[in-house]
Amino acid sequence: MDPSDNGGGLCNPRLERRVVLLADLQFTNAIRALLGDEAIEPDQAPDARTKPFVKKGIVAGTSLVHARLARAAYAAESIGGRFEDVTGCAPAGGDEACSKAFLTRFAQRAFRRPLDAAELDNLWSVVRLGQETSYERGVTLAVEAxxxxxxxxxxxxxxxxEIGEVVKLSAHEIASELSFFLTDSLPDPELAAAADSGALNDPEELTRQAARLLEKPETRSSLSTTLIAAWGLSNLFGTVKDPGLFPEYTPALQASMFHETELLLDELLWSRGEDVSALLTSRETFVNGALAQVYGVEHTGATPEEFAKVELPADERAGLLTQPGLLAALSRTDNTSVVARGLFVRGALLCLGKIPSPPESLADAIKELLEADMTERERAEARAENATCRACHSQFDAFGLMLENYDPVGRYRDTLDGEPIDSRVDLTSMAGVGGIYTSAVEFADAIAKTDGFAACVTRNLLTYGTDDEGLSTRDCQVQHVIAALPAGERTLPNVVKAIVTSPALTERAKEK
Known part of the structure; x- marks a missing residue:
């Protein structure tokens, strides 16, 4: 039984009441939404492509506080030279009514809620302190504060x-959670107005607002990047390959590989509105000249840089799982990695549960095995002969072995060192994925027909939206969302709309 199910068919909240730290990208985007690009130091702007999927390791310690104070100061100072454009008040006019009106609006948008009387009094105290220097300084100091x-x-x-042991989030809290989930930024004016009026407490209005936001290109791009972050594809930018073996593996090729995934998600999930399982089965993709060479297909773009849609060999490629970018990110500098690729399939792709790290006592043996002159299948067989290794590796090595047809930069191959590659794996004993598969393509096509991948996509989005890193596809919060989807319509917009109206987003538990 799910631990959050009380046995009576109810799904109790997993999360207690709390405050949630904004991720660095969200903090930066919120400043940008308030004050424009000028308010962000160019070298301090996070790259959305590499946003972290979870906040594990982020601590609100001294360094983070100092960094955010510095960014607040820079943003406030950026108002200089465009004071009237930003505030609507003449810089030398000393119009107190104008500055108060601006700061009241600014504060409510920055805090994502109305301010109470004490907070406003404190704000005016900051304004008066700054006005000892100048009228303009009073406003900018308040913005910084x-x-x-x-x-x-x-x-x-x-x-x-409060309803029993359940706490209903306020309309403003829901608006903030929804907006940072979908856009990594502040609620837009229409969503904020729905919170102010209380209309957002109505599930129908919440659905309408989500549907409206999903029509925006920036929302679609943000959600696609969230999925890419869940799959760890941003790690591609930190990988290196032996230049003697793979001279073509350049930063430009890495960027092309990443953009290929962005284009495929946009095409399948947003333009066509396909079932999310299409990400595992599509034989179409987008390539520029460099990627076409990796795939071994013709590039039809007008220039080498232009991305063009191509049809891939049906027996070699099947969607996300066989994309070069993902396969390259999950390889070593000079070889593939059955372990990294297997853990990806088990974890990020299917959400089958985490595998513990190997004990320190095995560190030397692992290093020796990696340095041995062996194929990846031979290494897997060696691990299977060690009872300690076998206990964990039996749960994911097979996933990696079926991807051995793809070299460290994702090129397809039939042979290795003159010998045929054996990618056949037996998964009959593994729940949810049981079967014997001769290739990654066969596996991807089979898994797409189950609920496993769709449940994992749902779990990953729900995890990002709620910051609940311990969430499992078996938890009733995920099952509730899946059950709410229209029959046979597991499109990404439908998944998102089911999430935003689910209790997992709108309810919390009282502290015990």
């Missing part, structure tokens, strides 16, 4: 109504 406040860096999930 707002951006440096915990109420800007954190969003709350404290609720405004």
């Amino acid at each position: 707002l951006l440096a406040s915990p109420s800007f860096s954190y969003r709350t999930e404290l609720g405004d109504a």
Whole structure:
């Protein structure tokens, strides 16, 4: 039985009331939404392509606080020279009514909620302090104080109504959670207005707002990047290959590989509205000249840089699982990696549960095995002969072995060192994926017909939206979302709309 199910068919909240630290990308995007690109130091702007999927390891310690204080100061100072454009007030006019009106609007948008009387009094005190220098300084100092406040860096999930042991989040909390989930930024004016009026407490209005946001290109791009982050594809930019073996593996090729995945997600999930399982079965993709050479297909673009749609060999490629970018990111500098690729399939692709790291006592044996002159299948067989290794590796090595037809940069191959590659694996004993597969293509086509991949996509999106890193596809929070999907319509917009109206987003538990 699911631990969050009380046995009566109810799905109790997994999460207690809390405050949630904004990720660095979200913090930066929120400043940008308030004050424009000028408010962000160019070398301090995070790359959205490499946003972390989870916040594990992020600590609100001294370095983070100092960094955010510095960014708040820079953003406030950026108002200089465009004061009237930003505030609507003349810089030398001393119009107190105008500055108060601007700061009230600014503060409510920055905090994603109305301010109470005490908070406004404190804000005016900051304004008066700054006005000892100048009228303009009073406003910019207040802006800095707002951006440096915990109420800007954190969003709350404290609720405004209690029903038994369940706490219902407020309309403003829901708007903030929804917006950072879908766009990694502040609620837009229409969503904020729905929170102000209380309309967002109505599930129908919440669905309408989600549907509206999903029509925006920036929302679609943000959600696609969230999925890419869940799959770890951003690790591609940190990988290196032996230049003597793979001279073609350049930063430009890495960027092309990443963009290929972006284009495929946009085509399948947004333009066509396909079932999410199409990500595992598509024989179409997008290539520029360099990627066409990796795939061994003709490039039809007008220039080498232009991406063009191509049809891939049906017996060699099947969607995301066989994309060169993913396969390259999951390989070593000079060889493939059955372990890395197998863990990816088990974890990020199917959400079958984490595998513990090997004990320190095996470190020397692992190094020796990696350095041995062996094929990856021979290494897997050696691990299978060690009872300690076998206990874990039996749960994922087979996934990696079926990907041995793809070299360290993702090129397809039938042979290795003159010998045929054996990619056949027996998964009959593994729940949810049982079967004997002769190739990764056969496996991808089979898995696409099950609920496993769709459940994992749902789990990953729900994890990002709620910051619940311990969530499993077996938990009732995920099952509730899947059950709410229209029959046979597991499109990404439908999954997202089912998530945003689910109790997992809108309810929390009282502290025990």
